[in-house]
Amino acid sequence: MDPLTGLLDGPRARGAFLLRSVFDPPYALRIEDRAPLTVVALVRGTAWLVPDDAPAATLRPGDVAVLRGPDGYLVADDPGTPPQVVIHPGQRCTTLRGEPLTESMALGVRTWGTPHGSTVLLTGTYQLPGAVSRRLLGALPPLLVVPADEGRGPLVPLLAQEVTRDAPGQAAVLDRLLDLLLIDALRTWFGRPDAAPGWYRAAGDPVVGPALRLLEEDPARGWTVAALAAEVGVSRAVLARRFTELVGEPPMAYLTGWRLALAADLLREPDATLGAVARRVGYASPYALSTAFRRVRGISPREHRIGAPTG
Template identity: 95%
Template sequence: MIVYHRAMDPLTGLLDGPRARGAFLLRSVLDPPYALRIEDRAPLTVVALVSGTAWLVPDDAAPATLRPGDVAVLRGPDGYLVADDPATPPQVVIHPGQRCTTLRGEPLAESMALGVRTWGTGPGGSTVLLTGTYQLPGEVSRRLLTALPPLLVVPADEWRSPLVPLLAQEVSRDAPGQAAVLDRLLDLLLIGALRTWFGRADAAPGWYRAAGDPVVGPALRLLANDPAQGWTVAALAAEVGVSRAVLARRFTELVGEPPMAYLTGWRLTLAADLLREPDATLGAVARRVGYASPYALSTAFRRVRGISPSQHRIGGGSAGGGSARGGRAGVLG
């Protein structure tokens, strides 16, 4: 059960969203020269380098090189290249559903399978990559996706996390409950990397920097911790101890949107998570996030997200399906 409590800060609310459900996880063992063209259309991908070197070359961002221990986060659905060198021509294409082929469309899963969740050019390859993919938009909040650039890299020396070696150790194990273990490790790796990245002064979005502002910070915490309250700008300003005009101007300037627009986005983010709870009703979710009726929530949800709450629930609930998620690398075919 998802519980939103009074100690929540805006970053916690944002990072509470990732919920891998039978995520696609793969250990790639490669010898140069190699180049993989990724066209899986996934909304979010996490790449961690265990050994060797690798380049990530997104379609819509500058390329970046990875060193051992570095973690990269790529926002989809646009494609990208993983290669030993940006100039290496692509040899392999990863399609939606993690189907792997040559450039001519010939399947490669069988010929490149190296064991449980392991795949590559040979067991002694000098480059070892871990890739975790959130397959469906319902697994990652829209608010998080819109806060991220197409590619971000967190170098190993910025956070010295034990999660990369732990995930490397666990990814090729075939034990009871292993899929659940890997899902949670992927979530932790993503959350840890993003928390480090958001902490950079040059990377933090406006609302993150605004959390330390003496006027906007308390307002953000009030909205985050009590979204069901019938907030107005005037009521929020009274709680913070400033005029309505001062709060509205300062909030919009630092956060990038007015207080009530921010509140709408936050309520719908919470609703999207709560709707994935198996016993949640639309009416109960509406009350918890501050909508007077299921109809009001449904209308706002459809207007902002483009789908109905029931469509979102069905999509989020299917993330654990499919044949590829927990088994051997051969399922890439």
């Protein structure tokens, strides 16, 4: 498994919120939906994204932006335009005074705004990240922008075409297109020098890369540093030193984090038992998993399961 596949190998879009917005300047929307991850693509016109905790960025047609939540941001024709609309959790749209707007601004299937507007934006939000996805969120800046000329396919025009269709299975089609758009943007961004986290870059190392793949592909195995070093053909000392230098933590600490991320994700499945999850991620008993889970995450698996959203 390559590192980007591993990074994205978790809950994918399922009934993701997708919207086509059409506006004429001046316009400004204050986004406070608390979504953990948002993808914005500009179809035509110009737009600014102004996050609460990062520098603003301008978009040109074909550009794709990825915003890491849950902090809010502004979408506007100009950073100085005051917001006229607020998007709340659950995609509830209101004026600044709280008056509902969704129905009054609806233009058609998954489309709202101003008829015949000069600016067209596509917005997709991931509402239900699992614990593995939190690993992705931790690797991202608050805002990244991939210009149109760095993309690798006609995904923005295709999504723009499909988002307004109302056909059988359309939700699944849109989910997959959103996933492709996100993966393409991240693949491009992670390919930039010094953009990716250390463990991602370490995947290309001839020693640490194979070790990472072994841990991620077989987390249930009773790994030790010595066993891992033997598999990749180096001494224990060499592996421990090189792994820590490149990844930022020792091999067994990385394995613990990976196991618990997988466990947290699996616990969202309605039929999963604690014992079955423990076995799948390499813990000898439910008690051992619970102890590690509480020590690292501060809550029990049961508390995590109760608090995890379903979808």
